[in-house]
Amino acid sequence: MSDKPFAESCVQNRAPILAVLREVFADRRRVLEIGSGTGQHAVYFGAELPHLVWQTADVPQHHPGIRQWLDAAALPNVLPPIALDVSQTAWRNGRYDAVFSANTLHIMGWPEVERFFEGIGDVLEPGGVLAVYGPFNYNGAYTAESNARFDAWLKARDPASGVRDFAAVDALARAQGLVLQQDIAMPANNRTLVWRRTS
16 A cells, blocks of 8 residues: 555545536546546546546556556556647547546646647547636636645746636637536635536
């Protein structure tokens, strides 16, 4: 157990996220998780939402850790990770009726955020649902002092990263035929944004 990668934030946020996913993915079948990270979210959500086939995905260097969590959980509905770098196009060959991503958009540079949504435009089926969890700014302002500190920390480690503005992200989603369904306040000044593809 101790040698598996571990993110405390996954333990802290998984129950509130699950409450949202129970609703918005209730009628979904096949989910692509963009940025599975340690794999903790995948095994937790996969166990709690057994009606879903959960496809893990991340850059290859994270695959060994994800596989450790998947091997330990042995869930038939959680699939081994596929290689997914949003800047590449190989991952765009799949088809899913749902996409989930947590704490990814603020790690990427803005060109990667644009590629993220372009890729979703390719893989998400008509009527499909996209759920994205993380911090967002509104009207160019932080929603909390903790988010301002987090943004400063992100930019110190990578100037291209940072907390994204909701309106800019929503514009990318709308360009792919996605319409915002819900903007849900979450603990620790995060949000879960839920879009549905209408075209």
